[in-house]
Amino acid sequence: MVMPYHQVNVLTGVKGCTVIEDAAKYAEIIKKAKRPLLVLGPLLTGNPFGDKILLEYALAIAAAGNIPTVATANIRGKMLEMGATPDSEYDVIEIINSLKKPDWPGVRNEGNHDLVMFFGIRSDLGNQGLSTLKHFAPHLKTMTMCKYVFPHANYSLPNIRKDEKWKSFLEELITKLKEEE
Amino acid sequence: MTQLEEKKNSFHHDHIWEVIRGDDQWEPVGPTPMPSPTDLRNWDMRLMKTYKPFYAPFCDLCCLCTYGKCDLTGSRRGACGIDISTQQARIILLACLIGCSAHAAHGFHILHYLIDKYGPDTKINLGDNVAIEAPNIRLVLGMKPETLGDLLKVTEYIGQQVVHMLDAAHTGQEGSYLDYESKALHIGMLDHVGMEVADLAQISAFGYPTSEANVALVECGWGSIDTSKPTIAVVGHNPASSTNVIDYLTASSLMDKVEVGGICCTALETTRYSDKAKVIGPLSHQLYFIRAGIADVILTDEQCIRTDMPEEARKAGSALIASSDKACHGLDEVSDWEVDDIVKAIVEDGKQVLILDHVKAGEVAVKTAMALAPKRRKDLITLEEGMELAKECKTCGICERVCPNLLQIGEGLAAVAKGDVTPLEKLFNQCLGCGKCEEECPRNVPIFKIMQLGARKGTYNVRQGRGPIMDREIRNVGAPLVMGTIPGAIALVGCSNFPDIDDIVDIVEEFAKRKYIIILSGCSAMVAGMKRDENGQTIYDKYPPDFDQGGVLNVGSCVANSHITGAVIKIANIFAGLPLRANYEVIADYCLNRVPAVGVAWGAYSQKAASIATGCNRLGIPVVLGPHSSKYRRLFLSDKADDDWTVMDGRKKELVQTYEPSPEHLLYVTETKEKAMVAIARLCLRKNDTPAGRQLKLNHYISIYKKYMGPGLPDDLQHFVRNDKDLPIVYKREAMTYLKEVGWKPKPVLTLPTLIGTYPSKVSLDAVVR
Numbered sequence: 033m034v035m036p037y038h039q040v041n042v043l044t045g046v047k048g049c050t051v052i053e054d055a056a057k058y059a060e061i062i063k064k065a066k067r068p069l070l071v072l073g074p075l076l077t078g079n080p081f082g083d084k085i086l087l088e089y090a091l092a093i094a095a096a097g098n099i100p101t102v103a104t105a106n107i108r109g110k111m112l113e114m115g116a117t118p119d120s121e122y123d124v125i126e127i128i129n130s131l132k133k134p135d136w137p138g139v140r141n142e143g144n145h146d147l148v149m150f151f152g153i154r155s156d157l158g159n160q161g162l163s164t165l166k167h168f169a170p171h172l173k174t175m176t177m178c179k180y181v182f183p184h185a186n187y188s189l190p191n192i193r194k195d196e197k198w199k200s201f202l203e204e205l206i207t208k209l210k211e212e213e
Numbered sequence: 214m215t216q217l218e219e220k221k222n223s224f225h226h227d228h229i230w231e232v233i234r235g236d237d238q239w240e241p242v243g244p245t246p247m248p249s250p251t252d253l254r255n256w257d258m259r260l261m262k263t264y265k266p267f268y269a270p271f272c273d274l275c276c277l278c279t280y281g282k283c284d285l286t287g288s289r290r291g292a293c294g295i296d297i298s299t300q301q302a303r304i305i306l307l308a309c310l311i312g313c314s315a316h317a318a319h320g321f322h323i324l325h326y327l328i329d330k331y332g333p334d335t336k337i338n339l340g341d342n343v344a345i346e347a348p349n350i351r352l353v354l355g356m357k358p359e360t361l362g363d364l365l366k367v368t369e370y371i372g373q374q375v376v377h378m379l380d381a382a383h384t385g386q387e388g389s390y391l392d393y394e395s396k397a398l399h400i401g402m403l404d405h406v407g408m409e410v411a412d413l414a415q416i417s418a419f420g421y422p423t424s425e426a427n428v429a430l431v432e433c434g435w436g437s438i439d440t441s442k443p444t445i446a447v448v449g450h451n452p453a454s455s456t457n458v459i460d461y462l463t464a465s466s467l468m469d470k471v472e473v474g475g476i477c478c479t480a481l482e483t484t485r486y487s488d489k490a491k492v493i494g495p496l497s498h499q500l501y502f503i504r505a506g507i508a509d510v511i512l513t514d515e516q517c518i519r520t521d522m523p524e525e526a527r528k529a530g531s532a533l534i535a536s537s538d539k540a541c542h543g544l545d546e547v548s549d550w551e552v553d554d555i556v557k558a559i560v561e562d563g564k565q566v567l568i569l570d571h572v573k574a575g576e577v578a579v580k581t582a583m584a585l586a587p588k589r590r591k592d593l594i595t596l597e598e599g600m601e602l603a604k605e606c607k608t609c610g611i612c613e614r615v616c617p618n619l620l621q622i623g624e625g626l627a628a629v630a631k632g633d634v635t636p637l638e639k640l641f642n643q644c645l646g647c648g649k650c651e652e653e654c655p656r657n658v659p660i661f662k663i664m665q666l667g668a669r670k671g672t673y674n675v676r677q678g679r680g681p682i683m684d685r686e687i688r689n690v691g692a693p694l695v696m697g698t699i700p701g702a703i704a705l706v707g708c709s710n711f712p713d714i715d716d717i718v719d720i721v722e723e724f725a726k727r728k729y730i731i732i733l734s735g736c737s738a739m740v741a742g743m744k745r746d747e748n749g750q751t752i753y754d755k756y757p758p759d760f761d762q763g764g765v766l767n768v769g770s771c772v773a774n775s776h777i778t779g780a781v782i783k784i785a786n787i788f789a790g791l792p793l794r795a796n797y798e799v800i801a802d803y804c805l806n807r808v809p810a811v812g813v814a815w816g817a818y819s820q821k822a823a824s825i826a827t828g829c830n831r832l833g834i835p836v837v838l839g840p841h842s843s844k845y846r847r848l849f850l851s852d853k854a855d856d857d858w859t860v861m862d863g864r865k866k867e868l869v870q871t872y873e874p875s876p877e878h879l880l881y882v883t884e885t886k887e888k889a890m891v892a893i894a895r896l897c898l899r900k901n902d903t904p905a906g907r908q909l910k911l912n913h914y915i916s917i918y919k920k921y922m923g924p925g926l927p928d929d930l931q932h933f934v935r936n937d938k939d940l941p942i943v944y945k946r947e948a949m950t951y952l953k954e955v956g957w958k959p960k961p962v963l964t965l966p967t968l969i970g971t972y973p974s975k976v977s978l979d980a981v982v983r
Binding site for chain 1: 267269271273287288614617619840881884885888892922
């Protein structure tokens with residue numbers, strides 16, 4: 033069992049995440065999904081790579097995969113500043129509450145989502161929300177984009193110590209998502 | 214037929230009648246005096262039909278019995294048959310039981326202490342301006358307590374219920390998560406009763422401020438402590454010992470020669486007793502202050518005390534006196550020793566002691582502090598020393614991995630090594646003060662010592678805890694609150710596990726400026742005063758202390774939270790004229806549907822906080838929590854606009870689908886203060902708002918949304934606009950365009966919305982009409 037970066041997220045259970053380091057594998061899972069969803073959190077205003085804020089990477093992922101977005105917390109304002117309009121607004125707990133209902137119509141009214149990606153949510157709150165989905169939403173899979181292990185997700189990145197490595201992962205993911213089948 | 218009438222001619226009936234003095238006709242006895250765990254179950258089930266329990270399991274296993282460990286992941290069940298939802302609800306019940314017990318036992322202890330001192334017939338006296346002295350007790354038990362002896366009967370009832378509910382958590386008992394939640398709601402309700410007992414006793418017997426709003430401002434913060442004087446730090450919640458410190462100092466004319474500062478709620482209790490005492494700071498500053506060694510004596514009582522206090526006190530060279538049977542810390546009890554012998558053992562031999570005689574504990578604390586202080590140095594670290602120590606840090610990141618607030622401590626230390634303390638000042642405000650970072654550091658960097666450089670060492674202020682809201686204040690604000698022209702009453706309560714300490718000030722400021730009523734308690738009340746603006750003013754300097762629009766007031770410690778629910782209850786009673794006595798469903802229904810009160814527990818960490826919030830929820834008060842609180846495992850969420858928002862129109866006596874999700878949730882976690890502020894404004898909406906009131910509330914909701922979420926309108930605005938009269942003038946054109954786009958249709962406006970009549974209850978619809 034892989035240890036999460038933050039000890040508050042240590043798994044006390046038997047079903048943990050699959051850690052994936054390969055961006056191509058991540059892209060493959062996303063592409064296979066029929067109705068993926070990208071949930072965006074307030075930490076995306078951070079600028080760990082020194083060039084552009086994380087939100088730009090997140091929006092590039094959404095664009096590359098034609099993935100609808102949910103703005104949580106106060107990230108909406110920054111999205112609008114950058115010319116992006118979220119498909120929907122919820123707080124993270126509210127979107128999780130909706131996702132756990134199999135018959136929820138989803139943010140585009142096309143049916144509930146089958147793959148939900150979380151990016152930019154503080155890890156303790158994010159992992160708690162993922163716990164809800166692990167236990168109560170067997171109809172969907174979850175994935176995280178932050179540089180930490182989220183034990184309650186289905187698919188998580190490893191703990192990435194070097195931000196450059198994380199940046200490379202995100203860039204490669206965007207590239208792979210853009211590639212035609 | 215009421216529950217009590219059904220039980221007529223039984224021992225149970227006679228017992229209740231005797232305890233509540235049923236023959237006293239101050240009000241007719243309502244349907245649920247001294248309710249059993251199931252008397253209000255239907256109300257709970259009705260609440261949970263809309264506000265469904267939402268679980269985020271913190272642990273996938275159950276480890277409570279020797280069948281286990283049992284994995285409950287997904288649809289698995291434990292060996293006893295329990296599923297993951299029911300297990301979460303069971304843990305919630307246990308948390309509420311612990312929380313309720315902490316307050317009730319505080320009340321029980323202080324009552325015994327005060328009855329021993331003053332006698333059981335000592336009158337409850339809250340001054341001339343508080344006639345409804347015990348709204349929670351009147352409402353729940355149906356009793357009008359007059360003496361300390363009466364309060365003892367209340368604690369006996371709570372004790373009986375706690376035992377009963379603890380039993381329900383045994384393996385092989387309750388099997389429904391909804392029933393566990395109903396029990397948790399029951400215990401949460403009783404928690405407010407227990408808190409009320411404790412504070413009524415304290416106010417009456419200690420002579421705390423009451424029946425006035427403009428109470429004193431007391432000094433707050435590290436800088437308020439004159440380190441040249443002998444210093445006693447009182448830590449915890451129960452003032453039995455700390456008040457004796459004050460008494461001894463006063464009797465010995467030493468008050469100006471010794472510093473008494475408090476950490477956590479004892480600070481608020483002690484400053485209510487004497488405005489010469491100081492508030493050192495909240496729970497999150499406890500370990501910092503202790504390790505700084507400023508206290509010559511640490512006097513602990515109960516709750517929220519570091520459990521490693523003996524070790525920490527010894528490392529700091531401070532004397533330690535424990536004074537509660539609930540937190541003995543393994544120390545030798547010396548209650549029977551002569552005072553001078555105890556002082557000698559502490560000063561000469563470094564003995565740490567347990568003294569359960571509070572008078573003696575007070576005297577020993579003072580004498581020890583005066584003897585020890587001249588022998589001790591209290592120097593805080595210098596920047597040069599800090600820079601040298603910080604250079605030991607190699608930013609390996611282990612401290613960050615164990616930090617419960619996920620802080621990037623290494624970056625702060627790296628800056629200090631270069632002589633820059635600015636990042637550390639930010640970190641200090643975010644730090645929860647647990648000490649995990651230093652414990653795990655492989656290079657033994659004294660992080661806490663270095664963090665002293667980031668501590669706010671100024672002197673701030675906090676208003677004394679004022680106790681209950683006065684009846685005339687309720688009369689003044691009842692109508693505007695219920696009609697919506699005062700947009701809401703917001704209570705920021707409790708502990709200090711904040712994502713950032715300054716969040717509290719920012720939230721208070723935002724809503725006080727907008728003329729909401731702001732009520733504070735506990736650690737939140739302290740930190741609200743620990744920031745000065747560009748003019749050097751704290752929020753207590755800037756806003757009036759009245760329970761009125763734009764007022765910012767501090768009710769007191771944890772147990773004073775009962776005055777917040779008490780005020781809401783009194784609005785239903787004094788303004789709306791609804792009888793209180795054992796009339797819980799009617800009053801809770803009124804609070805839910807008509808009183809725009811919202812609780813905010815931004816830094817909640819304890820079982821007490823879980824219990825307080827659960828009690829608020831049963832009374833129909835929504836509560837917003839900070840991000841750490843997702844670890845409480847359970848929220849109460851509606852399905853927003855997708856839910857069934859049918860209520861009874863009390864005047865027409867017919868069911869009406871309102872299509873309006875108000876209040877939208879009962880227990881809700883947000884990640885950032887910005888989102889919390891938007892949520893608070895939205896949660897103040899009530900179905901009975903007048904058009905003017907709704908306009909005002911929507912004006913704030915939209916304005917806060919635009920300020921923190923960016924341009925445009927909230928995407929749920931259409932759910933809260935009943936007709937065009939609800940639209941704030943300043944946003945009317947923009948809103949009408951939006952409403953047209955989303956296909957908005959007018960909704961019914963109700964003046965008497967109620968859930969009574971929508972679920973099985975013995976309460977008749979006529980009971981809500983006044």
